[in-house]
Amino acid sequence: MSLLITSSYVNLLQARNPKSSSFTYQIPSRFASVSSFNRNPKTKAVSSSLMTVKRSLIDTDGEVLVSKMEPAVVLVHRPPALDFIDEPLSRHRINALYTHTSPDSLQDFLSTHAASVRAVVSLGKLPMTAEFMSNLPSLGIVVCASVGFDHVDLDECRRRRIVVTNAGDAYGEDVADLAVGLLLSVLRRIPSVDRYVRSGRWTRLWDYPVGLKLDRKKVGIVGLGNIGSLVAKRLEPFGCIISYNSRSPKPGVPYVYYPDILSLAADNDLLILCCSLTDETHHIVNRRVMETLGTNGVIINVGRGGLIDEKEMVKCLVKGVIWGVGLDVFDNEPEVPQELFNLENVVLSPHSAGMTAESLTNVSEVTVANLKAFFSDQPLMFTVQLD
Amino acid sequence: MESIGVLMMCPMSSYLENELQKRFNLHRFWNSPEKSVFLENHRNSIRAVVGNASAGADAQLIDDLPKLEIVSSFSVGLDKIDLGKCKEKGIRVTNTPDVLTEDVADLAIGLILALLRRLCECDRYVRSGKWKQGDFQLTTKFSGKSVGIIGLGRIGTAIAKRAEAFSCPINYYSRTVKTDIAYKYYPTVVDLAKNSDILVVACPLTDKTKHIVNRQVMDALGAKGVLINIGRGPHVDEQELVKALTEGRLGGAALDVFEQEPHVPEELFALENVVLLPHVGSGTVETRNAMADLVVGNLEAHFTGKPLLTPVV
Numbered sequence: 001m002s003l004l005i006t007s008s009y010v011n012l013l014q015a016r017n018p019k020s021s022s023f024t025y026q027i028p029s030r031f032a033s034v035s036s037f038n039r040n041p042k043t044k045a046v047s048s049s050l051m052t053v054k055r056s057l058i059d060t061d062g063e064v065l066v067s068k069m070e071p072a073v074v075l076v077h078r079p080p081a082l083d084f085i086d087e088p089l090s091r092h093r094i095n096a097l098y099t100h101t102s103p104d105s106l107q108d109f110l111s112t113h114a115a116s117v118r119a120v121v122s123l124g125k126l127p128m129t130a131e132f133m134s135n136l137p138s139l140g141i142v143v144c145a146s147v148g149f150d151h152v153d154l155d156e157c158r159r160r161r162i163v164v165t166n167a168g169d170a171y172g173e174d175v176a177d178l179a180v181g182l183l184l185s186v187l188r189r190i191p192s193v194d195r196y197v198r199s200g201r202w203t204r205l206w207d208y209p210v211g212l213k214l215d216r217k218k219v220g221i222v223g224l225g226n227i228g229s230l231v232a233k234r235l236e237p238f239g240c241i242i243s244y245n246s247r248s249p250k251p252g253v254p255y256v257y258y259p260d261i262l263s264l265a266a267d268n269d270l271l272i273l274c275c276s277l278t279d280e281t282h283h284i285v286n287r288r289v290m291e292t293l294g295t296n297g298v299i300i301n302v303g304r305g306g307l308i309d310e311k312e313m314v315k316c317l318v319k320g321v322i323w324g325v326g327l328d329v330f331d332n333e334p335e336v337p338q339e340l341f342n343l344e345n346v347v348l349s350p351h352s353a354g355m356t357a358e359s360l361t362n363v364s365e366v367t368v369a370n371l372k373a374f375f376s377d378q379p380l381m382f383t384v385q386l387d
Numbered sequence: 388m389e390s391i392g393v394l395m396m397c398p399m400s401s402y403l404e405n406e407l408q409k410r411f412n413l414h415r416f417w418n419s420p421e422k423s424v425f426l427e428n429h430r431n432s433i434r435a436v437v438g439n440a441s442a443g444a445d446a447q448l449i450d451d452l453p454k455l456e457i458v459s460s461f462s463v464g465l466d467k468i469d470l471g472k473c474k475e476k477g478i479r480v481t482n483t484p485d486v487l488t489e490d491v492a493d494l495a496i497g498l499i500l501a502l503l504r505r506l507c508e509c510d511r512y513v514r515s516g517k518w519k520q521g522d523f524q525l526t527t528k529f530s531g532k533s534v535g536i537i538g539l540g541r542i543g544t545a546i547a548k549r550a551e552a553f554s555c556p557i558n559y560y561s562r563t564v565k566t567d568i569a570y571k572y573y574p575t576v577v578d579l580a581k582n583s584d585i586l587v588v589a590c591p592l593t594d595k596t597k598h599i600v601n602r603q604v605m606d607a608l609g610a611k612g613v614l615i616n617i618g619r620g621p622h623v624d625e626q627e628l629v630k631a632l633t634e635g636r637l638g639g640a641a642l643d644v645f646e647q648e649p650h651v652p653e654e655l656f657a658l659e660n661v662v663l664l665p666h667v668g669s670g671t672v673e674t675r676n677a678m679a680d681l682v683v684g685n686l687e688a689h690f691t692g693k694p695l696l697t698p699v700v
Binding site: 081082173174176177178180181182184185187188189190191193194195196197198200202203208210211212213214215233234235236237238239333334335336341347348349350351352355356357358359360 | 489490493494496497498500501504506507509510511512513514518519521522523524525526527528529530531548549551552553554648649651653656662663664665667670671672673674675
């Protein structure tokens with residue numbers, strides 16, 4: 001799939017470089033089937049009619065320009081250690097400024113560069129608040145280099161007509177893989193027995209607790225979006241009986257729909273949380289859900305820590321109200337309730353579901369593609385619904 | 388049947404012990420300090436042996452028990468039983484196929500994910516408080532990686548079906564090509580290793596498959612490849628494996644079985660690119676009970692003159 005810039009721009013390119021007949025920016029084909037992609041039919045055809053020359057252009061070297069032919073500034077707001085986006089931005093000649101590198105206070109930094117910033121790249125869940133954005137009057141887009149966008153003040157973006165995009169399905173497979181990995185690790189006690197062997201205690205055969213079987217278990221997926229669907233697909237050959245709860249039933253899926261999480265918990269043994277964190281889903285797994293799930297119940301969370309009432313979860317685990325949990329996310333990362341450390345049927349992961357080289361490459365590609373699309377007024381991928 | 392002597396070779400399941408105790412005169416071999424004395428004293432009353440993956444009925448034991456009629460193994464593997472001698476003497480042999488296929492296949496995938504995504508390391512990282520100092524390192528993606536399976540029997544096929552859901556291309560090595568499946572066949576284990584990111588051992592242990600994963604295979608698998616063993620320890624040349632891992636010639640290994648269980652080479656304890664499990668392939672409550680029911684069912688069938696449930700010999 002490619003974005004074809006219309007012929008007025010082509011004319012401009014030809015005037016500057018007679019050898020080139022067209023310029024296309026290739027979106028990696030694996031993103032081609034994204035449903036939220038806003039297809040603008042006009043851009044697909046090479047039309048001979050003139051279109052208004054856009055305020056922003058991309059020159060033949062790929063560098064993004066503003067109307068005065070000066071480099072557009074993209075503000076990158078990220079934690080100092082999370083630097084995977086830097087090289088792709090530089091390689092694509094995107095003029096990036098980094099909030100964390102300035103010796104000035106954030107406030108001073110923002111006021112200095114305010115006018116020229118039209119795009120922000122948001123990484124690592126640093127809050128994208130109304131206050132932060134109030135320093136950037138020209139801001140038109142927040143590009144989240146993550147699937148989660150619960151750290152962005154969407155009300156403010158809606159009010160100011162700032163577009164928000166996320167990383168879509170860029171690391172869906174890796175998150176789904178980790179969900180299954182956590183499930184198997186909890187049920188079969190993998191980290192626990194690995195510790196047992198490494199401690200040198202395996203001296204008498206067969207004297208450790210065994211695990212729980214996965215075959216024929218009923219698995220309830222909370223949120224059947226991209227990640228939830230990938231998890232379901234992976235669990236099918238394990239003999240799991242899969243059902244789900246979602247805001248609305250998904251037509252055409254072979255799994256049973258439950259209208260609410262309590263009925264899902266009542267009928268299932270294992271819950272996998274794959275939904276986004278919103279006001280509605282905050283603490284969606286509460287004490288009542290856990291009691292309903294039962295003493296052989298296991299919960300896997302690869303969504304957001306806030307989906308579970310963490311304090312209640314700890315109490316339920318300690319008292320045996322549920323059997324175990326596998327968690328990649330927590331309420332107040334990197335803080336993790338200490339009581340979990342003594343429990344054997346618990347597997348803990350440091351929010352690493354999307355942290356493979358392949359996923360980060362995918363996220364970078366989507367981020368760069370959306371920045372370029374934004375600056376050339378082309379359709380964006382993975383826009384977040386604000387209304 | 389309470390007078391029938393049944394010799395249980397080692398602890399394997401308290402549920403099984405109880406069920407055998409209820410029905411037979413159960414002898415616990417591991418409780419006798421002087422094994423030869425024990426065998427002398429009970430040689431004429433023991434008519435059945437219950438073994439498992441660690442201890443079965445070798446030629447010596449068969450000779451020591453002249454009244455032995457049946458060996459019922461609490462395992463699907465038969466490598467601890469002298470099948471030839473059993474056949475020769477008309478001793479029946481049963482095992483526990485099918486009931487443990489899913490659990491073993493599940494564990495193989497669990498091991499792949501735990502190894503590639505460093506789940507044991509991650510769990511340690513959080514518990515130690517290190518996460519407060521910084522994020523964990525990047526790990527390796529599983530989806531889409533090629534999986535090479537040695538042995539495409541019940542367990543190998545179940546592993547292949549699961550890996551397919553992760554979009555993994557499946558390769559295999561087997562004694563013969565399977566014409567009705569779409570996976571890619573390789574005529575040697577070295578070729579299989581060369582062309583796979585993940586190599587899984589899922590064949591029976593016989594004289595021919597001992598050390599089927601040798602140095603050559605490990606070198607072919609390479610520094611980016613990983614080995615998963617849910618078969619038997621002797622499938623892999625363990626000394627070579629330790630060298631390959633500590634020297635960085637092999638990318639990683641996840642092992643549920645070892646050559647001299649419960650002994651595990653200590654050099655492996657410090658490595659973060661290994662996962663080490665104490666032979667838990669069939670280790671779930673449900674499966675161990677189903678296996679126990681098969682062992683008891685086979686013994687009952689034999690001693691009441693009915694057809695055996697899962698005979699091998």
